[in-house]
Amino acid sequence: MSLAPLVRTGNAFPLGATVTADGVNFAVASEDATQIYLCLFNDNDEEEHVIPFASHHRGIWHMEVLNVHEGQRYGFRAEGIFSPDKQLMFNRHKLLIDPYAKSLTGTLEWHPDLSSMYPDGHFNPIDTAHHIPKSIVRTVSRPNDALIRASVKGAERCLYELHIKGFSKNLDIAPKLKGTYLGVISDQGISHLKELGITTIQLMPCFAFATEKHLHQLGLQNYWGYNPINFFTPDHRYAVNDPVLECQTMILGLKKAGFEVLIDVVYNHTAESELDQSTFSFRGLDNARYYRHSDGKYLNYTGCGNCINTYHPATVRLICDSMRYWVEIMGVDGFRFDLGVDLGREHHEFSATSPLLQAILQDPILSDTCLVMEPWDIGPNGYQVGNFPRGFLECNDKYRDTVRRFWRGDEDIIGEFATRFMGSRDVFHKGYKCALHSVNYISYHDGYTLHDLVSYHRRHNHANMENNRDGHGDNISQNFGAEGPTKDKRIQSQRLNQQLCFLATLLLSQGTPHLLGGDELSHSQNGNNNAYCQDNQTTWLSWHTSQERALLQSTIKKLLDIRKAHPVLAEVFLEDDPLYQYKDSDKVEWISETGMPMSNENWAESERDFISVLFTTANLSTQLWLIFYREDQALNVPFAKSSPTCELLFNTPGVSIQNDRLHFSQRGVALVKLP
Structure with missing residues (x-):
């Protein structure tokens, strides 16, 4: 063992490990510890030195350790009171990951130690150094060729949710790149994304994460990644060699291809789970201080065993520091926040x-990014759609459910359907928020894929080994007469048409559309x-290529091109609306299947299957007639304004212009440009 390094007082900021001229400055926040120790490990993962922190100032322990260099492996140990009923869990035998670590030696696997x-609540003295990935002293720099934030107009934005491994695992690329950060930006990956016409890649979580105890015991593993162990470190699972460099390269590659890049961040809980589960960091x-609790018990508003106490200054600082790091160093353009209500709790x-x-919105760097909020958790008053401050876009499940119900044929839905595709102004109120605050979606990672939404009546989650009890029971889906795969050509045709109707509704609705990666490929999860x-x-x-997939992909591209050419369709x-008092106003008219304005009686019909809206731009240069029809019977509709120069900009199969009328042979969506 080498001689113990010399120590200076060092500085409380920045937190984490920072290389200095003479060594490395270490700083870590802990208000209740009686002593924090720095543990230095060699390349063989052997603990060589245990050094008590020299200084403690305003809840931050800090020191500069001389002759320690870039690449040094380390961890912390904390001493203090062990009293679970008081939420004090200090145990010097547990090696701890630096919350500000920029790199780790590997992944964390659950272990009872x-x-x-x-389980009986008594102190566990088993040392865990051999189970814990070590933090690595690392200076991560922004690439010299890094791009500034992508410039995407709100009315043109279309989010595409992408799982790094799932997207690239089956691509026809070099085997070592399959399922990796670098696989995403392979020529095949970039080509596919560009062909769709989307603007924004929303990456599912790439923070270092762990598999939950119950999955470990079932022989399964966490795939989505919503179980973080650290808020700065990219996960090893998606790397060929260096997860930090390769994740950074992926982000830069996507931006060079013209995309805005968001990452899905989980700041609401960690993989430490319940109080009697893992101790590896916070x-x-x-x-x-790090976790919410009351009367000696955790407040589990996330359903994941714990929730981060975002009312504490140290945690607010941690999350904002993490966000700035991902923007300034890793290069992202924004964030999607999982279970965002927990982030807004006092x-x-x-x-x-x-x-x-408020800290995010006042920050000159963070407030200038694209911020997408999942506006709920499972705690009290946990449903807050529309109630986040301006500056945050919000995932709108009201849109999802209403559009699904409309196309399924539910009764008494027409008024709400109109409200949803016109931007949910009952939620995102006039005068305060524009319709673009509504992130509209039909499918998300949690739930059915678009293909399964039209193929399954019930969930089929048996592979999750929870007796098919997990996941939503009410999916507002329909299978068109057969559960799952079928060779019936009629059912196949109906299912494809329904997918096209969903896509057309989504991409022609007021607001910001969100696509689930794989829906353009008609990807199925077999009803899971x-x-x-x-x-x-x-x-x-x-x-694998098919006519169905080619049609879905070309439809998305065509609709996004139309949306870009006609911003009135998005906003x-x-x-x-006082929000637009300084702009010339567009005009909106509701038209029935008779070609006449919708009457009160029309709006009150419980089984109404037809609705259309006529947009006239403020400068009177463009009139667009958008029609939705959900009955599978032939219908002829007179033009809202008859003219031989009407142009059918978009239509689903079975919609055509015949004898100055719009003909529907089955349910469908049409967009007509009037003279």
């Missing part, structure tokens, strides 16, 4: 002026609507 206490450093209740939300633990062909996209400037 990681717990700070035995819990061991300062459990009572002591317990949600508030639009909570410390973390909760495939979070299926790291296999169930979730890996298949790239209409309404005369009665």
Whole structure:
């Protein structure tokens, strides 16, 4: 063993490990610890030195260690009171990952020894250094050729949700690149994304994550990645060699291809799970500060065993520091926040002026990024769609459910359907938020794929080994007469047409559209609507060509081109909306199947199958007639304004112009440009 390194007082900021002229400055936050130790490991993973921190100032332990260099492996140990009923979980035998570590030696696997206490609540003295990936002293720099933030107009934005492994695992690329960061930006990957016409890649979580205990015991593993162990470090699973460099390269490659890049971030909980589960970082450093608790018990508003206490200054700082790192160093253009209500809670209740939300919005760097919020958690008053402050776009499940119900044929839906595809102005209120705040979607990673939405009546989650009890029971789906795969050509045709109707509705609605990666390929998960633990062909996209997939892909491209050419389809400037008082107003008219304005009686019909809207731009240069018809019976509709120069900009199969009328042979969507 080498001689113990010399130590200086060092600095409290920045937190983490920072290379200095003479060594490395270490700083870590812990208000309740009585002593923090720095543990230095050699390249053989042997613990060589245990050094007590020399200084403690305002809840931050810090010191500069001389003659320690870039690449040094390390971890922390924390000493203090062990009293679970008081949320004090200090246990010096548990090696801890630096919350600010930029690189780790590997992945973390669940093991019973990681717990700070035995099942009976007694102190667990088993050392865990051999189980814990070591933090690595690493200076990560922004690439010299890094691009500034991608410039995407709000009315043109279309999100595409992409799982790094699932997207690239089956691509026809070099085997070592399959399922990796670099595989995403292979020529095949980039070519496919560019052909779709999307603007924004929303990457599913790439923070270092761990598999939950119950999955480990079932022989399954976490696939989605919503179980983080660190907020700075890219996960090893998607790397060929160096996850930090390769993740950074992927982000830069996507931006060079012209895409805006968002990452899905999980700041609401960690993989340490319940109090009697793993201790590998936050819990061991300062459990009572990092996690929400009341009356000696965790507040589990996430359903994942714990929730981050975003009302505490140290946690607000941690999350904002992480976000700035991913913007300034890793190069992302924005974030999608998982279970965002937890981020907006104060002591317990949600508030639009909570410390973390306000910290993000006042930050000159973070506030200039694209911020997408999942506006719920499972805690009290956990449903907050429309209630986040301006600056955050919000995932709109009201849109998803209403559009699904409309196309399924549900009764008493026409008024709400109109509200949803016109931007959900009952939620994103006039005068305060524009329709683009509504992130509209039909399918997301959690739930059915678009293909399965039209192919299955019930969930089929048996592979998750929870007796088919997990996942949503009410999917608002339909199978058109057969459950799952079928050779019936009529059913196949109906299912394809329904997918096209969904895509047309989504991409011609007011708001910001979100596409689930793989829907353009008609990807199926065999009816599994909760495939979070299926790291296999169930979730890996298949790239075999077919006429069906070609039609889906070309339809998306065509619709996005139309949307870009006619911004009124994404955001209409309404005369009665104070938000647009300085703009010339567009005009909106509702037209029935008779070609006449919709009457009160029309709106009140419980089984109404037809609705259309006429947009006239403020400068009167363009009139666009958008029609939705959901009955599978022939219908002839007179033009809203008859003219021989009407142009059918878009139509689903079975829609055509015949004798100055719009003819539907089956359910469908049409967009007509009037003179």
